Amino acid sequence: MYPVGTPGTPWGEAEKRQWLDMQSVKRSYAEDVLAKLGALPDSLTRVHYGALPYDTERYPLYALLTKTPVDGAPWVLITGGVHGYETSGVQGAILFANAYSQAYSDKVNFIIVPCVSPWGYETINRWNPKAVDPNRSFKPNSPAAESQLLMEFVQSLPCDIALHVDLHETTDTDNSEFRPALAARDAIEQKTWNIPDGFYLVADTQQPCIELQEAMIGEVKKVTHIAPADESGRIIGETLLSEGVIGYNKKALFLCGGFSGAPLCSTTEVYPDSPSATDEICNLAQVAAIGGALHYLLTQGQAQ
DSSP states (O other): OOSSSOTTSOOOHHHHHHHHHTOOOOSOHHHHTGGGGSSOOTTEEEEEEEEOTTOTTTOEEEEEEESSOOTTOOEEEEEEOSSTTOHHHHHHHHHIIIIIGGGGTTTOEEEEESOSOHHHHHHTOSSOTTSOOGGGOOSTTOSOHHHHHHHHHHHHSSSOEEEEEEEEEOOTHIIIIIHHHHHHHHTOOOOOOOOOSSBEEEEETTSOOHHHHHHHHHHHTTTSOBOOOOTTSEETTEEOSBTTEEEEOTTTTTOHHHHSOOSEEEEEEEOTTSTTOOHHHHHHHHHHHHHHHHHHHHHTGGGO
8 A cells, every 4th residue: 555645535735745745855956967968069058948946946947959040950859857757868868968969960950858857856756746747747737837837938939849759767666656656646546567678669649650660769779678568469558559669649648748749759768677777778778769760850751
């Protein structure tokens, strides 16, 4: 039984406060994230787009934008750390920005948001302090400041997004902590997933573009293994659309991958708890996925 709440009764404010009181800072957003945004390549500039209301000084929000946009080049949105506990989403986005983005500076305009949920990053949480999942909150009048601030910022930019890559992880704690917490919070039954050992992607069922997903999987294979289907032929309960690819209706679920309106989109899922995984491999898998998506965009995607 989850240690907060009464079975069969959704949480009220008292239970949410009890849950919040159980959380603690375990790592530093300032050291792990902000300090790495000070030596960007010449093609990118750092833009302050807001701060989380829980502590505006501790949690400023930054995006990395192409400093001098290339006329006619596609705009690409890369988001990491929507779920703050998913480390390689944050660090993979930073690694791509610092070490790889320059190679595309004459072909692509970037909006890179490396850590959407810095409180979640520091406390290693899926939710924000209000026990709200930012990745189910990309909707009007969002209950999550993380989601609302990002949507407002991206929508304020005078450009259309051609490609959106949202960087995530699936971890063993999804079953041991986060899904039990969700079941307790909402007083609903949550089935336990078989956590897939390997990398996979989540396409948008409304515009899956399997060729994009396959291009990304092909590059990730060079870095790490792809998650196999389970005994029922599924990954986390969902039918495969292609090797290592499942689909969600991202707008209907208010997921980050659906808010930008990009015709090409994909959500990565790295498995950091694999016996063969390292921090470096996880970060490089995220970079490889971005590289595969960019290659597809530049060679085929713009013709669609």
